[in-house]
Amino acid sequence: xNTRRRNRLVAIVFVLGGTAVTAALVLTALDENINLFxxxxxxxxxxxxxxxxxxxxxxxxxxxxxxxxxxLGVSFVLTDYQGxxxxxxxxxxxxxxxxxxxxxxxxxxLDDERVFQASQVLAxxxxxxxxxxxxxxxxxxxxxxxxxxxxAP
Amino acid sequence: MIVEFxxxxxxxxLLVALALGVVGHVSAVNSVWRSLVATLASCQLLLLAIGFAxxxxxxxxxxxxxxxxxxxxNSLLPWYYRVSATWGAHEGSFLLWILIMGVWTWAVSLGxxxxxxxxxxxxxxxxxxxxxxxxxxxxxxxxxxxxxxPAAPPEGADLNPLxxxxxxxVHPPLLYTGYVGFxxxxxxxxxxxxxxxxxxxxxxxxxxxTNVAWAFLTVGIALxxxxxxxxxxxxxxxxxxxxxxxxxxxxxxxxxxxxxLAVTEKRGAFKSWTALLAIAAFSLSLLGAFIVRSGVLxxxxxxxxxxxxxxxxxALLAIAxxxxxxxxxxxxxxxMSRARYGGFxxxxxxxxxxxxxxxxxxxxxxGTLYPLAHEAMTGGEKTSVGAxxxxxxxxxxxxxxxxxxxxxxxxxxxxTPLSLLKNSxxxxxAALCMGLVLPLVLGGAFKVGAAVAVALGIWIMLVHxxxxxxxxxxxxxxxxxxxxxxxxxxxxxxxxxxxxxFSREVDVRMAVGDSVELNGVTYRFAALRRIExxxxxxxRAEFVTDSGVHLYPEKRHYPVRDQVMTEAGIAxxxxxxxxxxxxxxxxxxxxxxxIQDKPMVRWVWLGALLMAFGGVLAVTDPRYRRLRATDxxxxxxxxxxxxxxxxxxxxxxxxxxxxxxxxKREPKAPAVGHSPTT
Numbered sequence: 001x002n003t004r005r006r007n008r009l010v011a012i013v014f015v016l017g018g019t020a021v022t023a024a025l026v027l028t029a030l031d032e033n034i035n036l037f038x039x040x041x042x043x044x045x046x047x048x049x050x051x052x053x054x055x056x057x058x059x060x061x062x063x064x065x066x067x068x069x070x071x072l073g074v075s076f077v078l079t080d081y082q083g084x085x086x087x088x089x090x091x092x093x094x095x096x097x098x099x100x101x102x103x104x105x106x107x108x109x110l111d112d113e114r115v116f117q118a119s120q121v122l123a124x125x126x127x128x129x130x131x132x133x134x135x136x137x138x139x140x141x142x143x144x145x146x147x148x149x150x151x152a153p
Numbered sequence: 154m155i156v157e158f159x160x161x162x163x164x165x166x167l168l169v170a171l172a173l174g175v176v177g178h179v180s181a182v183n184s185v186w187r188s189l190v191a192t193l194a195s196c197q198l199l200l201l202a203i204g205f206a207x208x209x210x211x212x213x214x215x216x217x218x219x220x221x222x223x224x225x226x227n228s229l230l231p232w233y234y235r236v237s238a239t240w241g242a243h244e245g246s247f248l249l250w251i252l253i254m255g256v257w258t259w260a261v262s263l264g265x266x267x268x269x270x271x272x273x274x275x276x277x278x279x280x281x282x283x284x285x286x287x288x289x290x291x292x293x294x295x296x297x298x299x300x301x302x303p304a305a306p307p308e309g310a311d312l313n314p315l316x317x318x319x320x321x322x323v324h325p326p327l328l329y330t331g332y333v334g335f336x337x338x339x340x341x342x343x344x345x346x347x348x349x350x351x352x353x354x355x356x357x358x359x360x361x362x363t364n365v366a367w368a369f370l371t372v373g374i375a376l377x378x379x380x381x382x383x384x385x386x387x388x389x390x391x392x393x394x395x396x397x398x399x400x401x402x403x404x405x406x407x408x409x410x411x412x413x414l415a416v417t418e419k420r421g422a423f424k425s426w427t428a429l430l431a432i433a434a435f436s437l438s439l440l441g442a443f444i445v446r447s448g449v450l451x452x453x454x455x456x457x458x459x460x461x462x463x464x465x466x467x468a469l470l471a472i473a474x475x476x477x478x479x480x481x482x483x484x485x486x487x488x489m490s491r492a493r494y495g496g497f498x499x500x501x502x503x504x505x506x507x508x509x510x511x512x513x514x515x516x517x518x519x520g521t522l523y524p525l526a527h528e529a530m531t532g533g534e535k536t537s538v539g540a541x542x543x544x545x546x547x548x549x550x551x552x553x554x555x556x557x558x559x560x561x562x563x564x565x566x567x568x569t570p571l572s573l574l575k576n577s578x579x580x581x582x583a584a585l586c587m588g589l590v591l592p593l594v595l596g597g598a599f600k601v602g603a604a605v606a607v608a609l610g611i612w613i614m615l616v617h618x619x620x621x622x623x624x625x626x627x628x629x630x631x632x633x634x635x636x637x638x639x640x641x642x643x644x645x646x647x648x649x650x651x652x653x654x655f656s657r658e659v660d661v662r663m664a665v666g667d668s669v670e671l672n673g674v675t676y677r678f679a680a681l682r683r684i685e686x687x688x689x690x691x692x693r694a695e696f697v698t699d700s701g702v703h704l705y706p707e708k709r710h711y712p713v714r715d716q717v718m719t720e721a722g723i724a725x726x727x728x729x730x731x732x733x734x735x736x737x738x739x740x741x742x743x744x745x746x747x748i749q750d751k752p753m754v755r756w757v758w759l760g761a762l763l764m765a766f767g768g769v770l771a772v773t774d775p776r777y778r779r780l781r782a783t784d785x786x787x788x789x790x791x792x793x794x795x796x797x798x799x800x801x802x803x804x805x806x807x808x809x810x811x812x813x814x815x816x817k818r819e820p821k822a823p824a825v826g827h828s829p830t831t
Binding site: 007010011014017018021022025026028029030033034035036037053055067069070071072091092093094096097098107 | 386422426504508511512515516519520523527534535536537538539541542543545546549550660661662716717718719734736737739740741745746747
């Protein structure tokens, strides 16, 4: 076999092998590790499955944050300000930007009582930044009478 | 007025960049223009430096009539954060990116002044066109010089507290130097493809630049990881966040590139593959810019969302990548490798290295862009890809890579005598024993991941150490650089394995006086004080361990933005870090406290620094200077480079990697390793 053919063969083997390995890795790893996002409406509407890791998000409802008397448990309500609210339960340290009225993302599972048991609570590190998932909710919110503080720099 | 002067200066730089792009490419054909190219490169840098200095000054004197300053600074901010706030948000950081592009362009115009007209003009011309695109983007969508006149606010909105940190001062400049540095490799590839001369000389010229860019990117990523570790208060050092991936993908491509360049230079093989990698590395840098600056993906790092900017970057990406690939598509089929290599050779190992890195890259790219594709296909359904996805694929790939890396020092070009493998096998057994025993003895438990990582790390170190010893009288800086970088990889690997498997963490509720035990260390919440910083007030806790280590985690409140920030208390060590972060104050006066024990976490960054150091050390190898001189000489004597006609067939000795001495004696022998297919 001449050099050119041999090199070409080696190249083809590597390309095919690489593609196969990539595809295999992607397929096995992707399976369990993509988390679908559900807005409050779909969590409340029952479309979100229980017992499966999902993502959800919304605004932390005013006055809904309740810390346990002992331990680090906390529960709060996420809302879209359109009448869909659900309760989130989390044990651990909340991020610095977690506060009432803030848009946040939670990752976790819905339990049998359809309480969202969060394993991770994510708030953005810039208060002007809105996660793309929540952009729809934010638009809906801004159609309500404007907050006098919203435009402050 | 000064601000307008800066703005004007950047507009002038836009025109100069365009002129550089045109004149550069023209000078490749007509060398009359050559002398103008270097002048334009210097001119561009000067104008950009003026523009950037003006912006820095606006921050230093707190000129809030400039919108960008008003949004990102405050008169209470210490002066060093005012300077670094210049690149604290989108507009200024992109100006920094462009300035660094100007620096690289200027450096190439100096460092490559002896190269043939053809390649010199095309490289700088391509860089000029790229910078023209960047400047057009900056000036049309995101100028940092816009004014808020006549109603300038009396006070600025302050820099995001997360960014008020040493990390911000150094992380973006280093990272951008790496990102943009790949533009040099990209331009070299494009220039060589246009000229149809993709050969060993081309690889030799672009190697030092690629190494330096890669080293900067390595340090930049490591610093970002370290910054996230101590600043975010989670104690994690890598989150597989889209923006982290955005910097990691060019790194993977760049790592593959510096290895592939070695083969192209020494053996004249993998030529078109190397060119493709050079294009890919910079394209991925641009993709990273798109991910970060468009806000299309959920990330903890993203700048504010702006679809217009996203579209612009996407258009830039499409033009640069599309153009380069089009040239590649036309030229690549005419390029042919003639090198021979046997079954087990250094070429084959480097090919395996490239294959693994590219598979890893494709895997990470897929995971990063999957949410976008999913949303587009399902009509708006949002998803995210979690860290387990990335770990599942990436970790095994890196373990396989490490195995092949341990074979690297014994492999020879063309064919390796199998007898050389014997020692490596013995060391493998020794390393395996140590990998099994060490984590068990020191960590007190058996963990597969840690054992594998430690065994592989020790194996790599032993093999490389033995090889250095064998060659102790004949090492070159290039060789030492490679060895140090490989040992750095081993150090990082061991750090990652051990810290991932043996880290302990607990979230507890604590009041002053309470104690908690974690991994054999007792932490006592000794005191809580209120302190005042220049632009914040903080609750500062004092924790004391039973061995007398004091940690001072803080919870800071920045009134200007009404933002709360966690400042972790860290007792750093070579063997382990103790890490405490305060959560929120609870209604009864207790605090949520996160305590972590992270063994060998410093090794991750230490390894990265070693890799970068190795990369730079290899560049200082005198051989690059020597070869540059001979390349120049060759041109002067009328080599194929100067006459642009097809040269004679390369001598076998040249292609087969003749020793340096011979090359020096035969300055006329062309280092060209390709010929048209027909």
